[in-house]
Amino acid sequence: MRGVSEANYAALRRKSTLTPPLSQAWEREKSDLAVALRWVAACLSEALSRSCPAGPAHKKLIANSCPFRQALPTIPTQNRTHPFDCGYLLAVRQRCYPVPGGAYVLRELESMQISKKTRQQLDLLKLLVKKETAVRYKRTYLGFLWSLLNPLLTALVLFIAFNVFMRFQIENFALFLLAALFPWTWFASSVTISTNALTGNVSLIKKVIFPKHFLLLATIIAQLVNFVFSLPVLIVLVFFYGGVPSLNWLIGIPVLIMVQFVVIYGLALMISVANVYFRDLEYIVGVLISLLFWMTPIIYPLEAVPAEARVLLAMNPVTYLMQAWRDLFFSNTLNWQYILVSGITAAVVLLAGLLIFRKLERKLDEVL
Amino acid sequence: MIKAENLWKSFPMRRDRPGLKEFVVNAPKFLKDNGHRFWALKGVSLAVEKGGSLGVIGRNGAGKSTLLSLLLGVARPTTGHIEVNGKRTPLLELGAGFHPDLTGLENIVINGVLLGYTEAEVRDRMESIVAFSELGEFISMPIRTYSSGMQMRLAFSIAVHTDPEILLIDEILAVGDESFQRKSGQALLELIKGGVTTVYVSHGMEAVKKICDRAIWLEQGEIRSEGEAGLVVEEYLKAQGQA
Numbered sequence: 001m002r003g004v005s006e007a008n009y010a011a012l013r014r015k016s017t018l019t020p021p022l023s024q025a026w027e028r029e030k031s032d033l034a035v036a037l038r039w040v041a042a043c044l045s046e047a048l049s050r051s052c053p054a055g056p057a058h059k060k061l062i063a064n065s066c067p068f069r070q071a072l073p074t075i076p077t078q079n080r081t082h083p084f085d086c087g088y089l090l091a092v093r094q095r096c097y098p099v100p101g102g103a104y105v106l107r108e109l110e111s112m113q114i115s116k117k118t119r120q121q122l123d124l125l126k127l128l129v130k131k132e133t134a135v136r137y138k139r140t141y142l143g144f145l146w147s148l149l150n151p152l153l154t155a156l157v158l159f160i161a162f163n164v165f166m167r168f169q170i171e172n173f174a175l176f177l178l179a180a181l182f183p184w185t186w187f188a189s190s191v192t193i194s195t196n197a198l199t200g201n202v203s204l205i206k207k208v209i210f211p212k213h214f215l216l217l218a219t220i221i222a223q224l225v226n227f228v229f230s231l232p233v234l235i236v237l238v239f240f241y242g243g244v245p246s247l248n249w250l251i252g253i254p255v256l257i258m259v260q261f262v263v264i265y266g267l268a269l270m271i272s273v274a275n276v277y278f279r280d281l282e283y284i285v286g287v288l289i290s291l292l293f294w295m296t297p298i299i300y301p302l303e304a305v306p307a308e309a310r311v312l313l314a315m316n317p318v319t320y321l322m323q324a325w326r327d328l329f330f331s332n333t334l335n336w337q338y339i340l341v342s343g344i345t346a347a348v349v350l351l352a353g354l355l356i357f358r359k360l361e362r363k364l365d366e367v368l
Numbered sequence: 369m370i371k372a373e374n375l376w377k378s379f380p381m382r383r384d385r386p387g388l389k390e391f392v393v394n395a396p397k398f399l400k401d402n403g404h405r406f407w408a409l410k411g412v413s414l415a416v417e418k419g420g421s422l423g424v425i426g427r428n429g430a431g432k433s434t435l436l437s438l439l440l441g442v443a444r445p446t447t448g449h450i451e452v453n454g455k456r457t458p459l460l461e462l463g464a465g466f467h468p469d470l471t472g473l474e475n476i477v478i479n480g481v482l483l484g485y486t487e488a489e490v491r492d493r494m495e496s497i498v499a500f501s502e503l504g505e506f507i508s509m510p511i512r513t514y515s516s517g518m519q520m521r522l523a524f525s526i527a528v529h530t531d532p533e534i535l536l537i538d539e540i541l542a543v544g545d546e547s548f549q550r551k552s553g554q555a556l557l558e559l560i561k562g563g564v565t566t567v568y569v570s571h572g573m574e575a576v577k578k579i580c581d582r583a584i585w586l587e588q589g590e591i592r593s594e595g596e597a598g599l600v601v602e603e604y605l606k607a608q609g610q611a
Contacts, residue, residue: 116486123487127478131467138469138510207464208482209441209456365443366379 124210128218133225151182151230155237170301172241172330178234179329180298180322183256186227187264187318188289194219194268195275195285202368212361216268220261227257234329243332252328255339256321262346263317269353273360276367296322317345370416370439370534370565375448377434378405408434409445410589416582418454421566423580423597425573425604430586432569433538436460439567440536454565455484457532462523468512472503472522475511479523483530493529500555501525502548521548528555534565539572573601 137143155178162173170176197215198205205212231253235245275281295316297305302323305313313319321342327335381404408431416422424432437443438450440458465482466475476497480490498507501522503514511519537556560566560579570576576583576597583600585593593600 120481120484120486124481127481127487131470131474131478134474135467135469203461203464204482206437206442207440207458207461209458210482362444365437 121211121214125214125217125221128214129221129225132218132222136222147226147229148232150226151233154178154181155233159237175234175237175241176301176326176330177299178237179326180296182227182230182234183260183325184293184296184298184318184322185230186223187260188293189226190220190223190264191267191271192285192289193223194264194272195282196272197268198272198276198364199279199282199368205368206365212364213269213357216265216272220264220268224257224261238329246332248328248332248334252324252334256325256328259339259343259346260318260321262350263321263342266346266349266351266353267317269350269357273357273364276364277360292316292318295319297326298322317349318342320345369418369451369453370414370422370567371451372415372439373413373449375409375412375435375438375445375450376407377409377431377438377443377448378407378446380404381406408589409438411448412584412586412589412591414584414591414594416565416567418565419563420582421560421568421580423576423583423600424567424569424586425571425576425583425601426586426592429588431589432586433460435586436536436538436567436569452534454533455531456534456536457483457527457530459524459527459535459537461538462520462527466511466519466523469510471510472501472507472514473498475522476526479526480530483526485530497525497529500529500551517545517548521552524552528552528559532559532564535559535567537566537568537570539570573605577601 133144133147137146140146142149155174158177158181159174162177167173194216197219198212201215204210204215238245271281271285275285295313296318297313302313302319320338324335324338324342327333327338412431412435414422424435426432434443436458437460438445439452440456440460441450441452463479465479467478470478473494476494477487477490480493480497481487501507501524503518503522506514506518507522511522514522535556557579560568566579568576568580580597582595583597584591585600585604593603
C-alpha cells in the first residue's frame with residue numbers, strides 16, 4: 001500500500017466518518033453520475049501517475065491540477081511516495097471516493113457495487129484469456145514469441161513455395177493466399193478449440209458459479225490475439241509487394257474483426273453446447289472445418305467458382321468474410337457489399353447460437 | 369439466508385448415450401422427456417436462517433451432493449423453488465479450476481476471481497492466503513509439482529479467505545496432514561461460529577454434531593428426519609446399527 005500507512009488510514013477513516021460537514025458533502029455529491037465520473041477520473045489519474053514519464057517539475061504541475069487536490073491536507077506529506085499519491089489513489093483502491101470538502105466518503109457506494117460486479121467479470125474474462133495464452137506456451141523456451149513466429153514462418157514457407165517451386169497465374173500469390181489464410185486460421189482454430197470448451201472444463205462448470213460462455217469468449221479472444229500478431233506480417237508483405245498503407249485498413253480491420261468475432265462466437269455457442277450432448281460432434285467438426293476450407297475462397301479467387309456452385313458458397317458463413325479480408329489487403333478496397341452480407345450472416349448465426357445455447361445450457365449439469 | 373421449497377431433481381437414465389444417427393432419427397423423442405429418469409431428490413424442503421448451520425447426513429447416493437449443487441446454483445431443480453441471499457462460496461471439490469501448468473500464485477488469482485472477487489481484491493489478500501497455506505517457496509512453482517495434499521491446502525486457503533457469506537461444504541475437513549487438518553478445521557469452525565450461513569454435508573457424525581445446530585437426514589432423495597443436529601445424528605446412527 002502506497003501513500004498512507006495502515007494506521008494513518010484507520011485514523012483517517014474514524015475521523016472522516018465523524019466529521020459533520022461530510023454528510024452534507026455526501027448529499028451534494030450523491031448523484032450516481034458524479035460518483036462514476038469522479039471514479040473514472042481518479043482511475044485515469046492513477047494510471048497516469050504510474051506511467052508518467054515527466055520530470056518532477058512537470059509532475060508537480062499535474063499534481064496541482066488534480067481535481068481532488070483539496071483532499072491533500074488530510075494526508076501527511078512524508079507518507080506520500082510521489083506527488084500523485086495524494087490519498088485518492090488509496091481511496092480508489094479502498095472503494096470509496098474523495099470529496100472536495102477535504103475528507104473521504106468511506107462508504108461502499110451502490111453504484112460502485114455494480115461497477116465492482118462488472119469489474120470482477122472483466123477480470124475473470126481477462127484471466128481466462130491470459131490462462132489460455134499462457135498455458136499454450138508455458139513449457140516452451142520462446143514462449144509468447146511463438147504467437148508472432150508462427151505466422152511469420154507460415155508466411156515464409158508459402159513465400160518460398162510460391163515464388164520458387166510453384167508459380168501460379170495469380171500475381172503475388174503468397175500475399176493473395178495469406179490475406180485470407182490468417183483470418184481463416186483464427187476462425188478455424190477458434191471453432192475447433194471451443195468445441196471442447198465446455199466438455200473440457202467439467203469440474204469448473206459443475207463446481208463453480210460463473211458465466212459459462214466466458215469459456216468460449218476466452219478461447220476466441222486468445223485466438224484473436226494470435227491473429228492480431230499475424231497482421232504485422234501481412235502488412236510487411238503488402239509493403240514488399242509494393243502496396244501502400246491506407247485509411248481503408250483503419251476502418252476495415254476493426255470492422256472485419258468485429259464481424260468475424262460475431263460469426264465465430266455464434267458458431268462456438270452452438271457447437272460447444274451441442275458437443276456436450278453428442279460427443280461425436282468433436283470429430284465431425286474437424287472434418288467439416290476442412291471441408292469448409294475448400295468451400296471458402298482462400299487458395300482460389302471467388303470468381304473461379306462456377307456459377308452453379310455459387311449457391312453452395314453462399315451457404316458458407318465465411319465466404320464473403322474471407323473475400324472481404326482479401327480485398328482489403330490484396331486489392332486495398334473496402335468491399336461494403338461483402339461486409340454487409342457477412343455482417344447479416346454473422347447476426348443470424350449469433351442469434352441462432354444464443355437461442356441454442358440458452359436452451360441447452362439449462363440441463364448441462366445433468367449430462368456433463 | 370437459504371430457503372428451498374419442494375425440490376425435485378431428476379437425471380436422465382440411459383444405458384448409453386444416443387449416437388448422432390439415433391438422435392437424428394428419433395430427434396423428437398429425445399428432445400422430449402423419455403421417461404427413464406432417476407430422481408435424485410424427491411420433494412426436499414429446507415430453510416437455513418442467516419448465520420445458521422445445517423448438517424446434511426445420509427448414505428451414499430441419498431442425494432446430498434445433488435442438493436448442494438442445487439443450492440450452489442450450478443444445477444437447476446427439475447421443479448421447486450430456491451431462494452438464496454448472500455454470496456455463495458463452495459467448498460465442494462477443492463481446486464476446481466486449478467491449472468497444473470500455472471504457478472500457485474497464478475492459480476490463486478484465477479481461483480479467487482472465479483469465487484467472485486476482483487483481481488485487485490485477490491491480490492490484497494494474497495499474502496495471507498500464501499501464509500495460511502504454508503507452501504513456502506513452492507507457491508511460485510507450477511501446481512503440477514505439488515503433492516495432492518499441497519493442492520488441497522492451497523485451495524482451502526483461498527476458499528476461507530474469500531469472506532464467505534454462505535458456505536456450502538461437502539466433506540472436506542480432511543485436508544492435508546494432521547497439523548493442517550487441525551488448523552483448517554479451526555478456521556472453518558471460526559467462520560461458521562462467526563455467523564456464516566453454512567450447509568455442511570458429511571459422513572463424519574462427530575463433526576456434524578460439533579458444527580451444525582440443525583441437521584437433515586436424507587434417504588433416497590427424501591427427508592427422513594430433521595431437527596436438532598444431535599438428535600438427528602443419534603437417530604441416524606441407531607438406524608445404521610440395525611441395518
